[in-house]
Amino acid sequence: MADYQLLVIGAGPGGYTAALRAAKLGLKTAVVEAREAGGTCVNRGCVPTKTLLHASEVYHAAQEGAAFGIHAEGLRADIGGIFAHRREVSRTLSQGVESLLKAAKVPLLRGRAQITAPHEATITGADGGTSAVTAEHILIATGAAPVRPPIPGIELALTSDDILESDGNMFRSLVIIGGGVIGTEFACFYADLGCEVTIVEALDRLLPVLDRELGQNLGQLLKKQGVRILTGARVQRIEEADEGLRVSAEGKTGAEEIAAEAVICAVGRKPCLDGLFAEGLQPETDGALLKIDGRFETSIPGVCAIGDAACPVQFAHLAAAQGETVAELLAGLTPVRDLSLVPSCVHCRPEIAAVGMSEAEAKEKGLPVKVGKCVMGGNARTLVLNPGRSFMKILAHAETGEILGAQLMCPNASDIISQLSEAIANRMTPRQLLRIMRPHPTFEEALGDALSDLDTKLNKSLSF
Numbered sequence: 338m339a340d341y342q343l344l345v346i347g348a349g350p351g352g353y354t355a356a357l358r359a360a361k362l363g364l365k366t367a368v369v370e371a372r373e374a375g376g377t378c379v380n381r382g383c384v385p386t387k388t389l390l391h392a393s394e395v396y397h398a399a400q401e402g403a404a405f406g407i408h409a410e411g412l413r414a415d416i417g418g419i420f421a422h423r424r425e426v427s428r429t430l431s432q433g434v435e436s437l438l439k440a441a442k443v444p445l446l447r448g449r450a451q452i453t454a455p456h457e458a459t460i461t462g463a464d465g466g467t468s469a470v471t472a473e474h475i476l477i478a479t480g481a482a483p484v485r486p487p488i489p490g491i492e493l494a495l496t497s498d499d500i501l502e503s504d505g506n507m508f509r510s511l512v513i514i515g516g517g518v519i520g521t522e523f524a525c526f527y528a529d530l531g532c533e534v535t536i537v538e539a540l541d542r543l544l545p546v547l548d549r550e551l552g553q554n555l556g557q558l559l560k561k562q563g564v565r566i567l568t569g570a571r572v573q574r575i576e577e578a579d580e581g582l583r584v585s586a587e588g589k590t591g592a593e594e595i596a597a598e599a600v601i602c603a604v605g606r607k608p609c610l611d612g613l614f615a616e617g618l619q620p621e622t623d624g625a626l627l628k629i630d631g632r633f634e635t636s637i638p639g640v641c642a643i644g645d646a647a648c649p650v651q652f653a654h655l656a657a658a659q660g661e662t663v664a665e666l667l668a669g670l671t672p673v674r675d676l677s678l679v680p681s682c683v684h685c686r687p688e689i690a691a692v693g694m695s696e697a698e699a700k701e702k703g704l705p706v707k708v709g710k711c712v713m714g715g716n717a718r719t720l721v722l723n724p725g726r727s728f729m730k731i732l733a734h735a736e737t738g739e740i741l742g743a744q745l746m747c748p749n750a751s752d753i754i755s756q757l758s759e760a761i762a763n764r765m766t767p768r769q770l771l772r773i774m775r776p777h778p779t780f781e782e783a784l785g786d787a788l789s790d791l792d793t794k795l796n797k798s799l800s801f
Contacts, residue, residue, distance in 0.1 A: 344472035349376020351644035351656030352478030358664035393529035420505030481606035481645035490575030520603035548695040690754035693742030705735035709791020717778035
């Protein structure tokens, strides 16, 4: 008889969520984790960056307070204090994960796991001691780590892990390689603190995987903050210089050299799979990712994988949803969650959130669409906060009226987007979402305006 019905490798959002759901459904479950409970999200990713961004936003707001009648004197940013607060938030949440597992009677096995057979794993502790564990099912939820592209001198650059695991550094100047979510969030943080920031992005705009308008607007707002943005440019090499580093880049305007105190490499992350499988036990892969079927099972019987280990979309909320789904499948239930609808959020200022299709994606699929939009210059709450250009854009099928996608750039966008996710999942129309009254003054009033614009373009009366 196996030691456990489910052994989860990794205590990040996907792993601990899967374990808690499995335990609740009656499966004897354990979790293996070599580092802090909570994984990258809690300790080196989502939560730390959002904590830093909140701190820099407070500092920025105080600096700009004169416009609101608030005058601050002797204002300074204590980078050590900011990072100490970051560590405290992560520690509190990590301890919370441990408490949840303990309350659910899910053992947290400390050490590094290696899968040695379809239903077996060996756990190596910090002291080098090993123990063998058997399980009916093994779930890989090991997450991902930053990658460094093959650029000469790239070892001189810092990664997001290096930054977030440090005690904090107040850079005078900084080059960020990569204009995706990680790169732009770090740019917002350091620019708020007065650092001279340059972003070098190989593609033609920031946030290249999202709707074009989102990346273009974010670029304009960052430029107003003093951030220099080089798109369509590639870093050729990084070298040591007299007062820091020198970055050589080649772009649309030719070659140039950028001096900076530090460089952050934020070009993506790769699955953490090194040493996970014993020699001779090699699962099928799809590129760098583990290949899985519709039940998340790898080519090794009884071994499943979720999150960054098997999915190109690297979001904590997707890993958590997949974890719950796997637990329900193993318990013999039929999951109801739609895993194809994955909201994206960027915690810049103002926030960005998107779900479903963009106009470009709909066009590629040959779908006839209508777009409703509200530019929020007349929204009362937006005028109060003055976050910069904000808008909401909603996409619907031109013939059926079903909402297909949404792109929001406004304060609290990450909290509002789920309304649109629900609408897409349930094949709702703008008319159905217009049935509810939205309170005043709120950002959500703009959602009603965008829906009304879309409903009109769909040639439907606003009478009910």
